[in-house]
Amino acid sequence: AFDQLHFVGLFEKRNILAGALTISQRKRLEIARALCTKPQLILLDEVMGGLNPSEVREILQLIEKMRKAGNTLFIIEHIMAAIMSLCDRILVLHHGQKIAQGTPQEVGSDPQVIKAYLGKEYVLAQNPRT
Numbered sequence: 001a002f003d004q005l006h007f008v009g010l011f012e013k014r015n016i017l018a019g020a021l022t023i024s025q026r027k028r029l030e031i032a033r034a035l036c037t038k039p040q041l042i043l044l045d046e047v048m049g050g051l052n053p054s055e056v057r058e059i060l061q062l063i064e065k066m067r068k069a070g071n072t073l074f075i076i077e078h079i080m081a082a083i084m085s086l087c088d089r090i091l092v093l094h095h096g097q098k099i100a101q102g103t104p105q106e107v108g109s110d111p112q113v114i115k116a117y118l119g120k121e122y123v124l125a126q127n128p129r130t
Helices: 002-008 023-036 053-068 080-086 104-108 111-126
Strands: 042-045 073-076 090-094 097-102
Touching (some): 053 080, 080 104, 097 111
Parallel strands (some): 042 073
Antiparallel strands (some): 090 097
């Protein structure tokens, strides 16, 4: 367990009760708990929800570290910019129905995904000359 606390950056907080941790730290603690079981697949459900932009970047770095360590991740998330920068393959659901599946580039250019989640601002940011 100490190894996992080191991995998620919480070893120094090991003697603090979970209720006294920040939201970001509690999310890291939950990830550490999951890693202790040595799972074949880790489900992260809205792990970035409620975090400020700095904390989102920290969680993204942790997720990338998990990937590099060989963990397989299934991520449910509404922060699309984070998903687009992080994932190899994306499946997009809208109202429970699959509307797109593919690489971030494929999904990011899908008209249904743009309309439902990304918005025209995303397209303009990706193609500033458009």
